[in-house]
Amino acid sequence: MKSLALILAGGRGSRLDILSEHRAKPSVPFAGKYRIVDFTLSNCVNSRIYNIGVITQYLPLSLNDHIGIGKPWDLDRRLGGVTLLHPHTGRPTEGGWYKGTAHAVYRNINFIESKDPDYIIILSGDHIYKMDYNKMITYHVRKGADLTVAAQRVPMEDASRYGILEADEKMEIVDFVEKPADPPDNLASMGIYVFDKDVLIEKLKEYCSKDNSDFGHHIIPPTIEDANSFVYEYDGYWQDVGTFESYWEANLSLTDPLPEINLYDEEWKLYTRSAGKPPVKFGPQMRVAESLISNGAIINGEVSNSVISPGVVVEEGAVVRDSIIFNDAIVKNNSIVSKCIIDKNVIIGANSHLGFGDDFTPNLEKSELLKCGLNVIGKGARIPSNTQLGRNCRVFPDVSESDFEGRVVDSGSTIRPEDSGPDSTVDS
Numbered sequence: 389m390k391s392l393a394l395i396l397a398g399g400r401g402s403r404l405d406i407l408s409e410h411r412a413k414p415s416v417p418f419a420g421k422y423r424i425v426d427f428t429l430s431n432c433v434n435s436r437i438y439n440i441g442v443i444t445q446y447l448p449l450s451l452n453d454h455i456g457i458g459k460p461w462d463l464d465r466r467l468g469g470v471t472l473l474h475p476h477t478g479r480p481t482e483g484g485w486y487k488g489t490a491h492a493v494y495r496n497i498n499f500i501e502s503k504d505p506d507y508i509i510i511l512s513g514d515h516i517y518k519m520d521y522n523k524m525i526t527y528h529v530r531k532g533a534d535l536t537v538a539a540q541r542v543p544m545e546d547a548s549r550y551g552i553l554e555a556d557e558k559m560e561i562v563d564f565v566e567k568p569a570d571p572p573d574n575l576a577s578m579g580i581y582v583f584d585k586d587v588l589i590e591k592l593k594e595y596c597s598k599d600n601s602d603f604g605h606h607i608i609p610p611t612i613e614d615a616n617s618f619v620y621e622y623d624g625y626w627q628d629v630g631t632f633e634s635y636w637e638a639n640l641s642l643t644d645p646l647p648e649i650n651l652y653d654e655e656w657k658l659y660t661r662s663a664g665k666p667p668v669k670f671g672p673q674m675r676v677a678e679s680l681i682s683n684g685a686i687i688n689g690e691v692s693n694s695v696i697s698p699g700v701v702v703e704e705g706a707v708v709r710d711s712i713i714f715n716d717a718i719v720k721n722n723s724i725v726s727k728c729i730i731d732k733n734v735i736i737g738a739n740s741h742l743g744f745g746d747d748f749t750p751n752l753e754k755s756e757l758l759k760c761g762l763n764v765i766g767k768g769a770r771i772p773s774n775t776q777l778g779r780n781c782r783v784f785p786d787v788s789e790s791d792f793e794g795r796v797v798d799s800g801s802t803i804r805p806e807d808s809g810p811d812s813t814v815d816s
Contacts, residue, residue, distance in 0.1 A: 397513030398445030488601025
């Protein structure tokens, strides 16, 4: 059987706020040396699926640069391989931007038909998990299904964030409701769908438009009504890292002695485009415990329960705990970084304390996004020496030392560059 994977990687990931200010959500770093999209791409090649289309839209440059021709995933091949699918003009629709997940696939029907697969598996590029897609496709074939939806039980209190399925004893879908306010069940769609090719194209042509553009709202419900539709219940590790808190928790869980997802599994390798960095270097006064330290990092201070990306420098006397630090950031001497997410190329000035005090006032601008005590520092920010930053603070990308009005920043604050504006977002 011939399968084609379509990875939906064009979303902004607005709940990740300033982390997705400069990049699409699938391109956000994870576990130090990886990007979120690496998990889906690695699942494809480990499942022996080598025909892959990656559908991009929002700030695609960093994602395009990361994936390239697919060499790290053995996708630089003459037959098959990876194709990056950008918005375009012309048939089968009017052209312009993709309006939703289904619309993005609909706009690429010509690509699908050129590959002529038997089955199409539609994937999200922004979840953390390891899954053998061939097992799901085999299940789909055995059931005689037209559509199969991967699903997992989630805590009842989180069920309203997902599409919720109801299935009978044969696992045939009897009902589906997208993000219900009062969920009838907790069997949540993972956003992974297997379609027979002809069924998918038929349903997209029948139901999809710029106004009816989403799989969960506009394609899955009518398909369930008039096609053989089944649930594939998945009981392995799967995490949607779409919020600051879930992203932070998923990263730091990797420092556990036996984490739920094993990055060191030789039978299911995780591939990425690696930074060309030298080995990690530890200084004479360093202390490191329960942490991931990536290539090129220089640790002269103390790091605990943290994830350190390539090229990070932690100077002598500095302390990093319960934090995630992206590539090439510097924590200057005698500073403390506690429960923070720090983006690339940030410099934390000497003798500063990020995550200071016991005031847990939610962020005054984005209380729904930041209320668990995390601070988030955007790419390229410069934190002045001797700064005390409270909790639940947002520091936007490219903030300079002159943007800080004082050396004490209250919990719940947001700091922006003076010259920032609605058109200041760039891709990197």
